[in-house]
Amino acid sequence: MKVFITGASSGIGEALAHEYAKRYQGEGVIIGLVARRASHLQALKDTLERQYSAQCVIYPLDVRDAVALTQAASHFITQFGAPNVVIANAGVSSGTLTENVEDAAAFKAVMDINVLGLVYSFQPFIHVMREASGAGQPAQLVGIASMAGVRGLPGAGAYSASKAAAIAYLESLRVEMLHYGITVTTIAPGYIRTPMTAINRYRMPFIMAANIAAAKFVNAIEAKRRFVVIPWQMGWVARLMRLIPPVLWDFLARNAPHKPRINLD
Numbered sequence: 001m002k003v004f005i006t007g008a009s010s011g012i013g014e015a016l017a018h019e020y021a022k023r024y025q026g027e028g029v030i031i032g033l034v035a036r037r038a039s040h041l042q043a044l045k046d047t048l049e050r051q052y053s054a055q056c057v058i059y060p061l062d063v064r065d066a067v068a069l070t071q072a073a074s075h076f077i078t079q080f081g082a083p084n085v086v087i088a089n090a091g092v093s094s095g096t097l098t099e100n101v102e103d104a105a106a107f108k109a110v111m112d113i114n115v116l117g118l119v120y121s122f123q124p125f126i127h128v129m130r131e132a133s134g135a136g137q138p139a140q141l142v143g144i145a146s147m148a149g150v151r152g153l154p155g156a157g158a159y160s161a162s163k164a165a166a167i168a169y170l171e172s173l174r175v176e177m178l179h180y181g182i183t184v185t186t187i188a189p190g191y192i193r194t195p196m197t198a199i200n201r202y203r204m205p206f207i208m209a210a211n212i213a214a215a216k217f218v219n220a221i222e223a224k225r226r227f228v229v230i231p232w233q234m235g236w237v238a239r240l241m242r243l244i245p246p247v248l249w250d251f252l253a254r255n256a257p258h259k260p261r262i263n264l265d
């Protein structure tokens, strides 16, 4: 099993790396780990190699840097061939308000990381994965979206917009990749216990531990799900949210608590 994971230095990405290393222990698992914090990636690599004899390569980079991602992909492909699975998981979330001029930079960072980061993560692999798929090797691209992309959440315009864009982008990609035999899976998490949600001061229904979520994510990936909300209870919430007319959404969401602002520099 060969997996390339972005946003692997904490939270869901780190838990996914653990899950793949554990699940494929003894079968020769190779994991590419991407994030900006090199020390966190190195610690994870050491742990996975020690605990599960996984082979890990770290790529400390920013997913906004298309050139760096191309170089990382090229290194991975040269060393190990086409990955079976590429998971574009890196993402950021911060409260934003359009009326605040100082939030313009946060809007840009969130859109660049959460949307263009997906494109830059997948693009350098498509050619080689297309060939691998033609030769009978499973090839799958996975994007981590969010429930927040289902409707616009007040106080999180940048994040909601980025995840709505991610959902639509991944759907376009899924249909494009049909011709190449490359599966595309969109995972829209509800609340998962990670550093991203640790700062929230409001109730998070059905919140799930990252390790349990990661096992469910990998199950969904292996089942080649096209679009899945995890945990499943939030899947029903998402279906309901989609059905609600704008006037009712406005009424229900008008006093919703806002995501805290964080520094994205």
Ligand SMILES: NC(=O)c1ccc[n+]([C@@H]2O[C@H](COP(=O)([O-])OP(=O)(O)OC[C@H]3O[C@@H](n4cnc5c(N)ncnc54)[C@H](OP(=O)(O)O)[C@@H]3O)[C@@H](O)[C@H]2O)c1
Pocket (backbone or CB within 6 Å): 006, 007, 008, 009, 010, 011, 012, 013, 034, 035, 036, 037, 038, 040, 061, 062, 063, 064, 089, 090, 091, 092, 093, 113, 144, 145, 146, 147, 188, 189, 190, 191, 192, 193, 194, 195, 196, 197
């Ligand atoms: N936790 C939830 O409840 C939840 C719900 C829905 C969706 N999600 C999505 O799940 C994904 C993972 O989130 P998480 O909860 O695990 O958050 P997290 O613990 O904050 O992890 C985010 C990861 O993304 C990486 N990252 C952020 N910006 C990056 C950049 N510019 N370049 C490279 N890596 C970058 C971070 O590493 P560095 O800082 O080291 O770069 C970190 O590894 C995100 O896309 C998030 O939107 C999470």
